[in-house]
Amino acid sequence: MRNIRIRHGRLSAAFAGMFVAVCAHAADAPDQTAELIKRGAYLATASDCVACHTAPGKKPFAGGLPISTPVGTIYSTNITPSMDSGIGRYTEEDFSRALRLGIRRDGANLYPAMPYTSYARLTDVDTQALYAYFMHEVKPVDEPGPTTSLPFPMNIRASMKGWNLLFLDPKPYAPDPQQSVEWNRGAYLVQGPAHCSTCHTARGFLMQEDMSRELGGAQVGPWYAPNITSDTVSGIGNWTKEELAQYLHTGRVQGKAQAAGSMGEAVEHSFQYLDMADIDAIATYVKSVPAIRDSADAGTRFTAGKISSELSTLRGADGIQTVGEANPSGAELFQGSCASCHSAHGEGSKDGYFPSLFHNSATGARDPNNLIAAILYGVDRKTSAGQAFMPGFGGKPTDAMQLTNRDIALLGNYVLKQYGRADATITEEDVAEIRSGGPSSNLIALARGGMAAGAVVVVLIVIFFVVRRRKRRAA
Known part of the structure; x- marks a missing residue:
């Protein structure tokens, strides 16, 4: 009986312990x-x-x-x-x-x-x-x-x-033991959740990411996601880690770049809300990405252009601006559509809200697609630092501010010549392509052609065996 009571006591204690543990787990759950x-x-x-x-x-x-x-x-x-x-x-x-x-x-x-x-x-x-x-x-x-x-x-x-x-x-993701904790955290975020390579890495023939050109720049719809490797000419190798962190957090680095398009959305909806430790980790990793240089780049896109104006050529002797209505020039389009914000000399506003058009990545890049897209679609980026806004000029033909493909090509070329990369040019066809959503791929035509060719091969093989079989029967 004594042994039974001892066992009963031990079982009661065990059940009591389990009950406490279950309650504690329920409280923690x-x-x-x-x-x-x-x-x-x-x-x-x-x-x-x-x-x-x-x-x-x-x-x-x-x-x-x-x-x-x-x-x-x-x-x-x-x-x-x-x-x-x-x-x-x-x-x-x-x-x-x-x-x-x-x-x-x-x-x-x-x-x-x-x-x-x-x-x-x-x-x-x-x-x-x-x-x-x-x-x-x-x-x-x-x-x-x-x-x-x-x-x-x-x-x-x-x-x-x-x-x-x-x-x-x-x-x-598998951490690299040769790198710091911060670097590994940045690599995990960049390669995983933030999926930076999805936009910034060029695609191969079958639309796969070409990792030999990781973060080297790529077209994404109407916008171009630029080279963000450590190269000092084509990439952002001349940025400090602090500048990159600032860009991710606010969407702008004065005198260098402003986030628009899908990058503006990424800043607005994602990066501005991340812990600064994670922003710093991302900056640490991105700064370490191997440099990729475009041989066509003679200088960095962040320092191209200078202050300039052709306002005096548009004014008559009485000081009244003469703007052609039917066939405006690029200079006239600029003064009518851009100068009120970016100033007649292109230096932007003193507080930096309206950015300078020189020393600006959109006007200094070899590929002018982001300049075209900015004119067509504008910029609307909201962060804790405030809203960055520029109206788009690619609306419907009935819109008062709507510009034609010809207008935008003239305006864009004027801006490039005056304030940015003068050897870059914009055609009406370029504007039409960006207006329609960006470059299309010939993969569909090639795939259809390949399938048609394959079908022809199959038919020829079938014919070959049918003819061969008939010959054997005839023999």
């Missing part, structure tokens, strides 16, 4: 979940998910944003926890496969406009945190978005299986 969601929210911000998955005027993460690509327009999907229109039915494993392998819950492949090739670097813990955030913090939106319909044969999503076999590295 909400805090742990909240911490996981908080981490996921930060990672979603670092990944700039909202920029692509929230269309203007629509609800957060409901998708529907048209994304211009060289092979057609891709619409972002609804990634709210809606059961019918979003990812509400996704398990954590489903979510991880979509995020890191580009495979939807139904088994169909995503297009790499969703940068899963970068998100593949995410750790399991960070993937779990993102899942917790989207499932428990994001509000479901039961609104289906437009369906992506690329031209044949790009509409065959199964073709992405072969593309992934060739170009997707599914391994998460």
Whole structure:
């Protein structure tokens, strides 16, 4: 009986201990979940998910944003926890496969406009945190978005299986023991969540990132993501780490560059909210990226041009400006559309709100596409430091400020000659291309041609064997 009482006492103590442990775990679970969601929210911000998955005027993460690509327009999907229109039915494993392998819950492949090739670097813990955030913090939106319909044969999503076999590295980021903790953190953020190479790395023949030119610059829709390697001429090797951190946090470095287009969105929705320790880590890593130089660059894009004005040539003897209405010159277009903000001499405003047009990366670059895009689409970037705004002049023909392709080519060439890289030129065709969303790819035509050639080969082989078989029978 004594042994039974001892065992009973030990069992009671054991159950009491288990009960306390379970209660303690239950008490901790909400805090742990909240911490996981908080981490996921930060990672979603670092990944700039909202920029692509929230269309203007629509609800957060409901998708529907048209994304211009060289092979057609891709619409972002609804990634709210809606059961019918979003990812509400996704398990954590489903979510991880979509995020890191580009495979939807139904088994169909995503297009790499969703940068899963970068998100593949995410750790399991960070993937779990993102899942917790989207499932428990994001509000479901039961609104289906437009369906992506690329031209044949790009509409065959199964073709992405072969593309992934060739170009997707599914391994998460592995820290480099030879580098510092800060460098590794920066490398993880740049290669993974921030997916910098998606825009700043040129694409190969099959639209894969050419990592031999990592961060060496690439066209992304109507905007050009410039070379951000450590090269002192073509890249940002002449920037200090502090300047790069300032640019990421505010979107501008006076006298050098201003963020616009997709980079402006990245600053507005992502970088400005990151911890300064992470911003510094990103700057540390980017400054270490091997230099890539364009042989056509004789000097850095940040110091081109000088103060200049042709205002005196546009004024009559009585001091009244004479502006031609039917066929304005580049100088007349500049004075009518740009001088009121950037000044008649191109030096911008004293407080730097309106940037100088010389010593400006948009006017000093060999590729003038960003100057064209800025004139067409304008700039609208909001940060804690305030709003940077420039109206676009590429609106509808009925808009008062709308400029034609010819006007923009004349204006752009005037600005380049007066304030920037004088050997760069802009044609009406260049403006038309940027107005339409950027350069297109000949991959579709080549793919169709290849399929047609393959079909012809198959037909010839079949004919060969049919003729051969008949000859044998005849013999």
